[in-house]
Amino acid sequence: MARMTMIEAIRSAMDVSMGRDDTVVVFGEDVGYFGGVFRCTQGLQQKYGVTRCFDAPISESGIVGAAIGMAAYGLRPCVEVQFADYVYPAYDQIVSEAARLRYRSSGEFTCPVVVRMPTGGGIFGGQTHSQSPEALFTHVSGLKVVVPSNPHDAKGLLIASIEDPDPVIFLEPKRLYNGPFDGHHERPVTPWSKHPLGEVPDGHFTVPLGKASIRREGSALTILAYGTMVYVAEAAVEETGIDAEIIDLRTLLPLDLDTIVASVKKTGRCVVVHEATLTSGFGAELAALVQQYCFYNLEAPIARVAGWDTPYPHAQEWDYFPGPARLGQAMRETMEA
Structure with a gap:
């Protein structure tokens, strides 16, 4: 067991999954060398190389579309959309392709894609960095939608999502990424943004999808x-x-x-x-x-x-x-x- 923030738990989940399965690939905007805007992928490119953790152009539809093609080919992409607010150009790919691939092919193809994205407010990001679009995805048959609240569940749910044969929308509340607000950058100290760390098992474990x-x-x-x-x-x-x-x-x-x-x-x-x-x-x-x-x-x-x-x-x-x-x-x- 280790004490982790949610960022560390999410990074650990991808690390464990990539170490166990060579078909797991991670990509998105700035997730490679830079390690992601929130550092969730920090160190993964150095450990697994540029063919398994790499940067993508600023094109959410391209990121998700490429991931769907990789999934049909036999890979398990775990892609990052830098903020949930940026997902709308990729919404058609998610709804019309990822969610329907199993049904359109009568089960011949599945779409084991995870689309990770930070959601919600808490960083004074305004209208284009703070949205909570979960209802847009829960309305779509064929998708799974996950929202963890703590580091333990974040790791277990993300590993389960990566191993799932169907597309998963993985929403990460950014206010829980690094713990309580401490007054920096004018963020108010609030009693309900506590519990930043969690006891998280080392190695592989899963939290089942669909269980509260x-x-x-x-x-x-x-x-x-x-x-x-x-x-x-x-x-x-x-x-x-x-x-x-x-x-x-x-x-x-x-x-x-x-x-x-x-x-x-x-x-x-x-x-x-x-x-x-x-x-x-x-x-x-x-x-x-x-x-x-x-x-x-x-x-x-x-x-x-x-x-x-x-x-x-x-x-x-x-x-x-x-x-x-x-x-x-x-x-x-x-x-x-």
């Missing part, structure tokens, strides 16, 4: 969260004193509906929290599923707490984020309903 984690057991209500919002949920529980059960979804597609349903049936109340825009966000799907499967167990309306329905507000970033105060208010209202 119960981060905190409780009986009063269920909080459904993923990524950074898991820590918002923990802080809100501490501040309100409400005995909430916190479910870290980890994988949005396929979704661990059994764990969600069992929790809500036990507590009778549900609050959903995510950083992305509220309207048509993934929380709407979660609320619909909870209503469908837990209607007769619900003692209050399902609540959603999310980002504003606006373009990403650069100057008001920390007001845009759902924090413990907003989530706590929703929890109290749900308990009083």
Whole structure:
């Protein structure tokens, strides 16, 4: 076991996968010699050579398109899109080619591609470096969508994603990359951006895709969260004193509906929290599923707490984020309903 940041855990996952399987290749913008804008691939080119970890032109459609062709040929590409905001030129390749290759070929071809990308805010990156586009991918049949919240899960989920025969969108919350904000670069110190390090096993291990984690057991209500919002949920529980059960979804597609349903049936109340825009966000799907499967167990309306329905507000970033105060208010209202 080693203490790692999420960046180190993600790097370790790629290192382990490349060491075990010669067909695993890593490429993207600046991921080779430079080691990636967040240093997630640092040292991999030096260790495995320029044919297995290399830089790509500034063309997201080209990066993902090339990866799909490599996958059909028999390789396992793990590619990086430098920010989730940059993925839109590659969206057609992901939706029209990667997600459908298995079905269009009647199973003759699969598409074992992982598309890694930093997601969410926290670095004052404004509208073009801070988006949370997970709902655009959970709507697409044939994809898997993963959002880790801690170093242990990040490594285990990434290795599982690389080994999976189908395309995986791997979203990495950048606020969790290096740990708590310490006041540098005007970043506020917040109690819900803690827990930077995690105990991570050395070598190979996997966390199964499609299985949620119960981060905190409780009986009063269920909080459904993923990524950074898991820590918002923990802080809100501490501040309100409400005995909430916190479910870290980890994988949005396929979704661990059994764990969600069992929790809500036990507590009778549900609050959903995510950083992305509220309207048509993934929380709407979660609320619909909870209503469908837990209607007769619900003692209050399902609540959603999310980002504003606006373009990403650069100057008001920390007001845009759902924090413990907003989530706590929703929890109290749900308990009083």
